[in-house]
Amino acid sequence: MLPLALRKPLVAVSLLALLAGCQATPNTELRGTGDLGVVVERATGSLAVVDTSHHRILARVEGLGDLSHASVKFSRDTRYAFVFGRDGGLSRVDLLTGEITHRVMQSGNSIGGAISQDGSLVAVANYEPGGVKLFDSETLEEVAEIPATYRDDDGHEQRSKVVGLVDAPGNRFVYSLFEAGEIHVIDMNGEAPEVTRFTEIGEEPYDALIGPSGRYYIAGLFGEDGLALLDLWHLEEGVQRILPDYGRGEERLPVYKMPHLEGWAMAGGEAWLPAVGRHEVLIADSGDWSLVERIPVHGQPIFVMTRPDERQVWVNFAHPDNNVVQVIDTERREVIATLSPGEAVLHMEFTPRGEQVWISARDSDRVVVYDTRTLDEVARLPSESPSGIFFTDRAHRIGL
């Protein structure tokens, strides 16, 4: 609190400002949030609140802890951003005021989270201790903890790191257990969360995604080629393995960075996925999940993301090939452009209807905005070590 003596002059100053009709700060504007977003600035542990219509940074929110590998979800009213920090911090940020409304340290090490279909719960995927925690989305009060336990080869109970946590229709959450090789579904319709386990789904699921309809959950496997698919309309059918032999007989390259599966790339009834340890993007038929094609690209893909109209797929790459982004024409299935936004490109985010894309170049300390039709750069914003970029339209999309 300010000392009393200081408060009066401040009141006087703000009254003067009002009298002068001077609305200097964005906080005083009455505005919507549909064209807002956030950029995670991992080195400084801050979040830049951005306006995607005018390519402006509206506010910087600091004090969010260790944001290496941080991810963000939005409340369904798209006013609040939930920030999942690597250090286990969960923060709720008001995009309009640029303030942290709530913050809890909920674990020692976490990887991401999800918001429930009805918007009432925020779930966090934890590495240490391995499991999922659920919080009330308005107060961040803990509602439940679900340890990710499994039996190791010696029959001892262990806790597994949780990856690929997503929301699913029916007020459910789905996630994968890295060491255990399992997929779990939590149903929140009863009094307590009910967990359904699927075991032996494959070696080391490292990340997962859920399709835009919320029907298919797919976990990428690090310990073997292929992916694990769960049809959420038919849990009784269990998990099936897809693309089990996409690289059979070929040596994998060293994987310097795990691919990310968030941001399912679906185009024309086909799923576009990053290959692990290969300079390829894989295309699978989403009807029978057979491999349709392998497209050679610049390096090992990290994010493979479809422009919302599905005409283009944009790909970024693992170290040391991470200074470029490639654009693939989904009809011709070939790379049509290689762009150089800066050094260490970490993430890409399309505007809601896809006319522009924002790209973070960590080691160039900037975010570059491209027109996706002309592929020309249209804006550049300074940002220290930017990583994830998240726009509020994610609030209304299943799995994002």
Added chain:
Amino acid sequence: MPLPAPCRLLLLSLCWLPLAALADGSLSTEREEELETLLYQDCGSCHGMTLRGGLGPALPRSRMNAYSRDGLAALILQGVEGTAMPGWQGLLTEEEARWLADHLQNDNPLDE
């Protein structure tokens, strides 16, 4: 804690590192800065930017000093079989790996 894989690597490294390795201190300041960025940002994508761990284990000073410097450098270059730790020898020289090992052992911010 038993560390069979690193021990194996340590033995390997004894035969494998050339005796006439380059003297330390010959990396340019610029390259050292790049290596520091690599360590905290790129190694950090698995081990955490603060080295407190992620999909990969935490790398505190105590754990790093359980290895010899050259053993740790060999582990960085060759990776750890059966885990997600890749060998970095396609991207780093032996001298650069030793610089990283030295940094992890002596300039490690995670003093645990």
